[in-house]
Amino acid sequence: MIRKYKFGDPYPTDAIVKEVDLSNEKFPYFIKNMDKEVLELTYKMNKTDVVYGLGENMHGINKRGFHYTSFCTDEPIHAEDKVSLYAAHNFLLIEGEMNFGIFIDCPQKVEYDIGYTSFSILKITVKPVDSYIYIIEETVLNQIVKAFRELIGESYIPPKWAFGFQQSRWGYQNEEDIRTVAKKYRERKLPIDAIYLDIDYMENFKDFTMDKKKFPDFEQLVKDMKKENIRLVPIIDAGVKIEEGYSIYEEGVENKYFCTDINGEPFIGAVWPGRVHFPDFLNSKARKWFGLQYKVLLEKGIEGFWNDMNEPAIFYSEKGIKKAFDIIEKYKGKDLAIYDFFDLKDSILNVSNSIEDYKAIYHNVEGNRISHYLLHNLYGYHMTRGASEAFDILEKEKRILLFSRASSIGMHRYGGIWTGDNSSWWQHLLLNIKMMPSLNMCGFLYTGADTGGFGGHVTYDLMVRWIQFSIFTPLFRNHAALGTRDQELYQFEETNVFKQLLDFRYRFIPFLYSSFIFASKKADMLFKPLHFIYDADERSKTVEDQLILADTVMIAPIYEQNAMGRYIYLPEEMLCVRINKEGNWEYVVVDKGHTYMHLELEEFVFFIRKNQFVYFVNPAESVDDLNEDILTIIGYAKDVEEMECKVYKDDGYTKAINIENAYTISVKKRRKEWFAESTNKNISFEGVHIFS
């Protein structure tokens, strides 16, 4: 059951897709405190209550014991005390005396204090109050998520090639760099499906331009790469460079498509291109106009994009930097008292992404002038929505890869997200693991972290362990910042292990792709905490470093440096598949309970749940090269003689997806032997390995 409440005068975020009537009942579960300014909701938690949700955020699957702010933030250092990342995912799921979900549907800042100030108090603060709030009641955790996801609509589905391995780096300067990456991957037979173009491909960081010196024949490059089954994925930044003669700038000014300042003039901020205007994505005409600009790249053969800097990040504004200079001027030549020195330091440090700047920006929403500060969390969402809506016009045939840095709920229908500018820290590998189910709850299925870490220098062992996890995430991209150590997989002394891991990924892609599509279409999570499956199992409530994938597989990655193994909890007996140092697969049934597994650096395990199976194909060097008609089955039959599963298979790009067209694989035991058969007559089985 979903109950809807209205507070103040909410802005329509288009986050939900279902009509729900306003409830006449009293607002449940929370003590509600509201005045003109602020809405405070307070809930008393029992000691063992768990609070799930909040999507892209720091800390655990259980969000208790910290506080969070939904305010999309360009946060370069994801340390334990940060309260905001790039997203605003206002969904919480409380497992307590009664289980329920709560969704705060609004574009402004929302704060969550989840047992932080007081151990047993969950407090949500919405300021200003204008919002719709949905309370979702079902007995089972999974059902609450499903009801919520049905409320907000189907998750974005990318083309199949986007499930391949992808290589990125801020620093690829020109055609030569790109060709080198492609060549080295192909030479070493390391599978790859995409190479990314970060900000340097543009002419002076101008959106929808290509630097002709660096890329003399961009179209030919795209074609050549495509022949190798490698797609190029360019970045698009939110800010539009202020430059006479630059058509996007001129059209934007002429048509008033940019956000404005207090005087109604286009707001001036500075990002990579220097001084920029920000397209007014909340203005439907401007959004459409900007979306249609992607055409120039689509026409050159591009099939995927990543939208960046769309919180929006603002390095400085004209006003902000002037204010800083004024403070500096005040102190110049003076004998600085120590707190003056800190003031001086802060004056410069606080110039970027300042609240004052966000308050100084205005949108034109169908004729109404509205402060950006009040709509902040919709900006990246609507940039991505604009692109997606344009693709519906520009590209009738194919799904286009699209994901964003900033997001809020609603955007999940238009694109995926990556989890932003993490670092080469072991704790960020763990954070990546913990974040996946939280993101899935909020509708974001096509997602993953910068594997190996964006900032800082990755080590060989961190890269190996991180990939042992990323081979299971839909978005599997190796990305790094300018100035950090080269981290393309061929840069390491030892590449055998990477070949083995990527081969595993490609074997697994058909299962992952099919599972992904079912998750989107059935409003399901791809990654679940153990407790969502084993809800009667108390111990599983606190397991935060193992996940259930597609209800079939349990993963238990290693995320600690120098570890030679790890503890794993099995809520029931499972088949353990161990990929050993030599790349061989070993099988053993492991009992319910706690187990310690010795796993050297090049080794990993996954588990297949009872009475379930997974299908694999032979590896290939790209998704297009996969032969999905020859399958190998690996499964665990504990007390059944027959198991089946549905497989969704298509060309990988057709927009219309009908899961009714899925075929079925059945595995059956006859005279002590297991056989597989399929409703799809093209499918043959190379091996059927059912353990019991």
Next chain:
Amino acid sequence: MIRKYKFGDPYPTDAIVKEVDLSNEKFPYFIKNMDKEVLELTYKMNKTDVVYGLGENMHGINKRGFHYTSFCTDEPIHAEDKVSLYAAHNFLLIEGEMNFGIFIDCPQKVEYDIGYTSFSILKITVKPVDSYIYIIEETVLNQIVKAFRELIGESYIPPKWAFGFQQSRWGYQNEEDIRTVAKKYRERKLPIDAIYLDIDYMENFKDFTMDKKKFPDFEQLVKDMKKENIRLVPIIDAGVKIEEGYSIYEEGVENKYFCTDINGEPFIGAVWPGRVHFPDFLNSKARKWFGLQYKVLLEKGIEGFWNDMNEPAIFYSEKGIKKAFDIIEKYKGKDLAIYDFFDLKDSILNVSNSIEDYKAIYHNVEGNRISHYLLHNLYGYHMTRGASEAFDILEKEKRILLFSRASSIGMHRYGGIWTGDNSSWWQHLLLNIKMMPSLNMCGFLYTGADTGGFGGHVTYDLMVRWIQFSIFTPLFRNHAALGTRDQELYQFEETNVFKQLLDFRYRFIPFLYSSFIFASKKADMLFKPLHFIYDADERSKTVEDQLILADTVMIAPIYEQNAMGRYIYLPEEMLCVRINKEGNWEYVVVDKGHTYMHLELEEFVFFIRKNQFVYFVNPAESVDDLNEDILTIIGYAKDVEEMECKVYKDDGYTKAINIENAYTISVKKRRKEWFAESTNKNISFEGVHIFS
């Protein structure tokens, strides 16, 4: 066996206390590469080699997979990618084909790349080359540490009251604040032995002054607190305020006791007092002079000090800030290109603790002018040495509590350290656990972290879990930064659990104190990694979250938020002592192997090793109040009928410590019952609980 090598022209650090002849043999284990500028030592690691050491540093007990720089640094954010903290502890212990230790004895920067750039390469870079290097060879890890510790001499031993619980906060402003803290602890019967005075007790941050307005009768306050068995522990900072009429400043200038700049004038930096000079602690006269200043506080009844800001921290220098202003001037009013903006930002950010400033400072070492940059790592060490040497003159009777932020090996004989300005992060609780054995290896026994975290806001659960660990560390201090949430234990809604935990600590103090003194006198570690005891046990090699304390107890703290238990590895069967929610002690023998223990927030465990016992006393509200003559024995007798242990007990302050005076406790089984007896006839036994 210890081999000593000399490179270049080493500065005498006084780190070692034993004469060792220079070796004529080839430098072992490493490939040595040396030119005039730089000494590089390269060692090839096998896959399972472990590298221990480096004392106060980030990352694990096993230092592999990262790089570290020995260069004492005022580092406020202890994030995973930081390479230096406040100390330079140049001792490594390699467990490989052959086990050996290496000590780089020099005051300049040393860099360690331990499988960071290349997974199997350990590389040490000493630049300039001037150093003594010691190679220590023994077969057993423990013996290498022992040999090293004998080389560097006995570790500092504080007075016994310094093993009590201590409360600190940057922000206690006046007498009233201090009296309130004392009152609240005593009212709630929360044991406490010391309250700290951070920088605000001084008059304008001037060392050895007291603000008369805030502390109208400091001496009376000290007396009143002492009556409550609470000692006050004031901070002493390295920088001396430049102020006419301030005697320390004037004497320092007159006698040329301050570090100088390139022109021979006293160097001007800025720290808390504003513009300061830095005492030249490398100049023996200046060191003695500064040390004798502590007298003014000793005379007022003070018995303990903490030396801070002695890396030295430099917020800015006159030259540095001028340079920053020049850069800012250049950009003022200009249309900032984006990299100009970053340059502008960096110009201010890089003002503090800059290498240029360290290179611009000079010491006068018995008439020789030497660049501070070359002696940097000795500065905090020699500040603390100066105080300690002065205490030998000023205070004949009593041990004085003394510890420092900056340190290098050698200083361990003069004082302890706290592990600097950590944060209220769960990962810093784990770091605290991992750091303890590394510190012990390097001679630092009186040490601990700011419990609850210095920076940031602690939560109730983090404080509970952190204290469950800190009750075992010699220095057990709750400390927090200005502007963070009040974290005195009485500030939390729930204080029962803190009372239970502090009671446990005080029961345990006699055992901890005695063990500490044996560790110092016998060159032993108080905290050992499991593998140091169970060296044939391969699994124990990678256990980094359990420690052996005094060879008797194994601790296994919880350091993850929302955890309701943890995995524990037992290399052999042990007696598990569980302190449950009600504060009751439960006993169970746990088998060798892996176990998962359910431990709710208020619960913790420790283990007693086979054929060992621990003695406890009754709790009290201060160390002075402990009755150490009535003991309760808890032990685990697996296959013996008699066990004994030595106990060192004294008045807690006498300087002369002779462990030959230790008494013996024997426990014996007679007719199925266990009895205890002691060579000290004052001792009686309230309970003898031996499990088997």
